[in-house]
Amino acid sequence: MKVLVTGIAGAHAQHVALRLVERGHEVLGIDVRPWQGAPRGVKMFQTDVRKRPAADVFRVHRPDVVIHMATVTHFDTSAEQRYRVNLRGTQAVFRHCEEFGVRNAVFVGRHTIYGAAADAPLYRTEDEPPLAVSTFPELADLVAADLYASRALWSCKSMRTAVLRCVYALGPSGRGTLASFLAGPRVPMALGFDPLFHVMHEADTAAAIVAAVEHEIAGVFNVAGPPPVPLSILCQATGRTPVHLPEGVLPRVLGRFGLPRLPKGAIGHLKHPVVVDDKAFIAATGFTYQWDEHATMNAFRSATILREDRGL
Template sequence: MRILVTGVTGRLGQLVARRLLESGHELIGIDRRPWDDAPAGIEMHSVDLRKRAAEDVFRKSHPQVVVHMATVTHLIERSEERYRINLGGTRVVFENARACGAEHVIFVGRHTYYGAAADSPLYHKEEEPPMAMTAFPELADLVAADLYACTALWRYPELCTTVLRMVYTLGPTGQGTLATFIRGPHVPTVLGFDPLFHFMHEEDVAAAICLSIERRIRGVYNVSGPQPVPLSVLIRATGRTQVPLPELLFRAALGRFGLPRLPPGALTHIKFPIVVDSAAFRAATGFQHQIDEAGAMGEYRDAFPAL
């Protein structure tokens, strides 16, 4: 099949692209950033998704499948440009995919869509509404992009639309929100709270995305691998030192003293868990993770030792 991957230059995008190439697919990659050592089998286009040049790529390449991974997930600051990229870029991808006759579009979203709160269910199911914006407004653009992708299920019935809500990724590339949060030798936590963190190895994330193409599933699916673990266990297993702080001091210390910088809304994600039920995805695809939670934490620890 001819498959177009947006955001292909990102670490996860590269993993997905390499897997698809190994499976014999034709690959077209779109990203504003160059991929200088991209495999010879990938037709690369360094263009902005929202520009006419990207529309031309869709029209000329006629992809059968589009995998949309070009969303900005860093939460250091909320900006109008980020909103345009995440929501505007998602809208353009679906419009271009439909116009060029694509058959299948996969939107790669995040499980943070559900939000973290004291009264949240332990396991979130796909039909639950997004509560992330109530306490964490910096996630509004990602939630809006997810909701827009969901509307394609009824607006574009001729398209097979797949919305994947992936848990955090962890592995030797060190990419992703969770990997960034625990990067330093000291990881702050809120005194009295030890939430479960749901994550999976980045290779398993790439495998799940590729399996969605192979099985051609339609609908909204939570995607997870091994069982979640308490934040304290995650910190210890990756070789870091936990720094429990009273909530007021936690807020004041973020971004200082070598601690990670986070927006105010992120505090709820350090206090309360976001754990998803991925039974529907496993039933639809037969997906089984290959690397357990201990393996993912160990590979991250070895790649990024705490100094």
């Protein structure tokens, strides 16, 4: 198949592209950033998915499948820029898919859109509404992008659409939302809470995304790997020092004293778990993870130690 990956220069998207090439697919990539050393088998187009040159890539090359990964989760970006990239970018990609006859579209989203709340069920199924708009307002643009992608399930009958809500990806690259949270020497914990974190190895995440493509699934699917682990165990296994603080103190110290910088809405994730039920995805694809929780955390820790030793 001819597969177009948006946001291909991102660390996790590169894993997806490499796996696609290994499995014999032709890969096209769109990103505003270059991918230095992109392997043979990947054809790069350095442009913004919202711009005319991106539409030309769709028009000229006619991909069979599009994997949309050109979204941002880091909060150093302004809210306006996140909105333009996450929602407007997603709208543009799906317009191109409809206009130029893409057969399958895969939107790679996040499980955090379900929101962290005290009264939520432990394991979220795909029927659960995305509550992050109220519990974590800073994620509103990602929730909107997820819901916009989901509308293609009924608005574009000629295209099969899969919306994947993936748990945190963690691994040697040291990239991603959870890796940024664990990047410093200390990790904040809300006093009296030890929430479960749902984590999978970044190589397994890539394998799951490729499985969604090759099985041509349609629908909304939670994607997970091994069982979730408590935040205290995550800190211990990755060599980080947990710092237990009263909830009222957290907003004043985040971003200081070796603690990660987090938006106010993220504090809920230090209290309540966001854990998903992935039975539907397994039934649709037969996916099985290769890295258990211990191997995943150890892979991140080993790579982090190596980077720290090299002063990177």
